[in-house]
Amino acid sequence: MFIFNYYRYSFRLSEFFTHVKEKWWKVLIFFFIISLVSLFPMNLLIIQQDGWRLDFIEESFITETPDWQLPETCEIKTSKLICQTDMVYTYEHQGITYIINYQETTYDTSLKQVLLLEDKIVYTNGQGEFMTGYNYSGFEDDVSFRSLNLSIGEDRQSMYESFGNQLETSFGNYIIFYTLLVNIGTNIALYALFVLIMSLVIQLFRFGYTSFMTYGQSMKLVVFSMGIPSLISFVVGFLEPSFSPVVFQFGMGIILMIVMLKYGKKTFK
Numbered sequence: 001m002f003i004f005n006y007y008r009y010s011f012r013l014s015e016f017f018t019h020v021k022e023k024w025w026k027v028l029i030f031f032f033i034i035s036l037v038s039l040f041p042m043n044l045l046i047i048q049q050d051g052w053r054l055d056f057i058e059e060s061f062i063t064e065t066p067d068w069q070l071p072e073t074c075e076i077k078t079s080k081l082i083c084q085t086d087m088v089y090t091y092e093h094q095g096i097t098y099i100i101n102y103q104e105t106t107y108d109t110s111l112k113q114v115l116l117l118e119d120k121i122v123y124t125n126g127q128g129e130f131m132t133g134y135n136y137s138g139f140e141d142d143v144s145f146r147s148l149n150l151s152i153g154e155d156r157q158s159m160y161e162s163f164g165n166q167l168e169t170s171f172g173n174y175i176i177f178y179t180l181l182v183n184i185g186t187n188i189a190l191y192a193l194f195v196l197i198m199s200l201v202i203q204l205f206r207f208g209y210t211s212f213m214t215y216g217q218s219m220k221l222v223v224f225s226m227g228i229p230s231l232i233s234f235v236v237g238f239l240e241p242s243f244s245p246v247v248f249q250f251g252m253g254i255i256l257m258i259v260m261l262k263y264g265k266k267t268f269k
Contacts, residue, residue, distance in 0.1 A: 006030045010227020016259050017267045019224060020217035031195070031223045034230040035188050038248045041237025042187075046179050057114065058164035060094040065157045068093075070145035074100060077142045079135040081116050114167065121170050131174045138169025187245065191226075194249060198222045198256060205260055225255040 006026070009019050068091050074083040081101065089100040095112060102115040102122075112126040124130040143163060151159050199218040206212035213221065229251025237244035 002026050003030060003033055006224065007227050010224050013255065013259050014263050016221055016224055017213070017263065020213055020220045022220060024216075024220075027220050027223050031191075031226070032188070034223075034226045035191050036184070038191075038226075038230040038233045038237070038244065039184060039187055040234060041244055042183060042241045043180055045241050046183060047176055056096070057168050058161060060096065061160045061164035062157075064094065065160050066091065066093045068148075070148055071100060072146040072149060075142065075144050075146075076136055076139050079119075079137070079139070081118050081136070083118075121167060123171065131171055133170030133172070133174065136166075136170055138166040138172060140166070190245075191248075194252070195219055195222045198252065202256065202260065205264060221259070222252065222256065225252050225259065228255060 006019075006022075009015065071083065071087070071089045073085055073087075074081060074089075076082070083101045085101075086103060087101065088103055091098045091100070097111060097113045098116070099113060100116045102117050107113070107115065107122055107124050107130050109124045109128045109130050110126060111124060113122075113124045115122040115124070119135055121133040121136065122130055123133075143166070148156070148159055148163065196219070199215055199222050202213070202218040202221065203215055226248070229248045232251055233244040233248040236247045
């Protein structure tokens with residue numbers, strides 16, 4: 001497979017210039033593959049830590065414990081909201097509306113709301129977007145609203161903090177997916193920008209030569225220089241994920257410098 005061959009090419013610095021005429025679609029695929037290899041440790045960490053925490057619910061409960069009288073006919077049990085009536089209960093807390101036993105099938109996304117339905121929780125951000133947590137997946141333990149009503153002092157504060165944390169955790173899969181998309185998209189965009197900039201820098205070497213690579217070919221050269229750093233950053237990422245992109249970009253620069261200074265004069269005249 002050409003991906004394996006391209007990785008082999010990336011270890012043969014003296015032969016870099018012989019591969020700058022490879023097909024663009026193959027080079028682009030190789031670019032995305034090595035970018036994902038470099039980002040794998042960080043993506044794994046995101047999955048392990050459940051993405052970026054929302055914190056807006058739990059933090060609001062920590063800042064101020066809600067003074068609610070919750071419906072004692074309702075409880076969260078066996079991954080469901082179980083209510084003995086169809087009555088809808090609405091509460092307000094620090095700018096967010098919480099609706100328990102929500103009965104509608106549509107959501108007003110122009111309002112900041114947390115909607116508790118029988119088998120899912122919906123958050124609308126007030127800006128036209130919403131996300132859904134299914135089957136109360138964040139609730140490892142059953143939650144009795146009656147117990148919350150009867151609690152006082154520090155116990156009440158602790159129970160509401162736990163309730164807020166479990167509400168947020170229920171959106172875990174959505175948050176992980178969103179965080180992965182942002183992390184991958186942002187870093188690949190940065191890598192692509194780095195390729196464009198480094199290719200422009202390489203073009204400065206054409207002064208003094210009668211023949212030289214085109215700008216497009218120098219971009220391919222930069223992509224091949226990413227092979228070794230992607231593997232090094234893959235290993236470093238498991239030790240220190242935040243340092244992995246630095247190793248990746250620094251390694252590319254070092255390899256390009258070696259290739260241009262040591263082998264450039266032997267290839268171009």
